[in-house]
Amino acid sequence: MAYSDKVLDHYNNPRNVGSFDKKDPNVGTGMVGAPECGDVMKLQVKVNPATGVIEDAKFKTFGCGSAIASSSLATEWLRGKTVDEALAIKNTDIVNELSLPPVKIHCSVLAEDAIKAAIDDYKKKSENVGVESKAHA
Amino acid sequence: MKFYDALGLEPKLALDLDDLKKRFYDRSRQWHPDRFSRANSEEKQRSEEMTSMLNDAFRTLRDPVSRAEYFLRESGLELPKDAPPELLEEVFELNMALEELRGGDESARGQLVSAQERFAAMMGDADASLAGLFAHYDEKPERAMLDQIRATLNRRKYVSNLLRDVEKELNVHSAN
Numbered sequence: 001m002a003y004s005d006k007v008l009d010h011y012n013n014p015r016n017v018g019s020f021d022k023k024d025p026n027v028g029t030g031m032v033g034a035p036e037c038g039d040v041m042k043l044q045v046k047v048n049p050a051t052g053v054i055e056d057a058k059f060k061t062f063g064c065g066s067a068i069a070s071s072s073l074a075t076e077w078l079r080g081k082t083v084d085e086a087l088a089i090k091n092t093d094i095v096n097e098l099s100l101p102p103v104k105i106h107c108s109v110l111a112e113d114a115i116k117a118a119i120d121d122y123k124k125k126s127e128n129v130g131v132e133s134k135a136h137a
Numbered sequence: 138m139k140f141y142d143a144l145g146l147e148p149k150l151a152l153d154l155d156d157l158k159k160r161f162y163d164r165s166r167q168w169h170p171d172r173f174s175r176a177n178s179e180e181k182q183r184s185e186e187m188t189s190m191l192n193d194a195f196r197t198l199r200d201p202v203s204r205a206e207y208f209l210r211e212s213g214l215e216l217p218k219d220a221p222p223e224l225l226e227e228v229f230e231l232n233m234a235l236e237e238l239r240g241g242d243e244s245a246r247g248q249l250v251s252a253q254e255r256f257a258a259m260m261g262d263a264d265a266s267l268a269g270l271f272a273h274y275d276e277k278p279e280r281a282m283l284d285q286i287r288a289t290l291n292r293r294k295y296v297s298n299l300l301r302d303v304e305k306e307l308n309v310h311s312a313n
Contacts, residue, residue, distance in 0.1 A: 031229060033220030040220075040229045062232040 028122025
């Protein structure tokens with residue numbers, strides 16, 4: 001199966017690989033795993049608490065080219081979006097942008113799940129600001 | 138359940154392996170195609186079918202994991218394919234260490250060795266809890282118990298794949 005040029009581009013030059021300190025209150029971390037292939041994806045957002053805008057996003061994915069490309073693209077899209085705009089990103093947007101074939105759609109689903117998990121984590125943290133922080137899970 | 142039927146057993150999750158082996162040998166002798174060399178073609182075919190069925194039944198039932206998987210499928214339960222969420226963090230760290238070791242960073246080796254020990258211990262725990270769940274279910278067959286068995290099998294399978302990856306990598310790099 002041939003990868004599209006866009007997938008190859010993200011795979012060969014992944015954007016925003018890395019990580020933030022997950023204890024930082026402005027950082028949201030999403031960790032998700034794929035059932036079929038055993039892929040693991042970690043995606044993080046760094047939010048400006050005053051504006052609610054995602055100032056930076058990073059990822060690290062262990063998995064196939066499409067999983068790497070999906071998460072790489074996701075971090076590109078996340079930068080500059082508000083938290084609520086980020087939640088509107090759909091896996092089908094990723095499928096269309098990367099021309100993923102049907103057998104690789106689950107990679108885009110994984111990326112969407114990772115975005116949701118990261119935002120969710122950030123929201124939980126920001127609600128707890130001021131409250132004595134619980135021992136981290 | 139046909140594998141249990143073939144060996145004349147009640148469908149139970151916990152089985153006595155010596156008894157299972159004896160049943161398999163006795164019945165395999167009884168149905169051995171050599172004993173049907175002068176039988177008519179219908180009987181010959183029956184002997185071959187039974188021999189093949191006994192082999193499948195024994196291979197499936199002698200291992201507690203494949204036995205439980207068979208039992209669940211026969212009970213109409215699909216095996217889950219989800220990555221256990223509580224293991225994701227660990228899997229991620231493990232992949233990081235594997236990547237470092239592949240990149241020639243020998244300091245990752247210690248982390249892999251301790252992961253290997255941890256996963257082996259998890260396998261042991263899973264096997265022990267399966268044995269307990271088997272006994273429990275055989276005594277009192279409740280659907281909820283099958284769900285627990287299913288989750289334990291899923292976790293065990295996932296951990297066993299991880300263990301395989303770690304061992305493979307440790308072997309490759311110790312060869313150098």
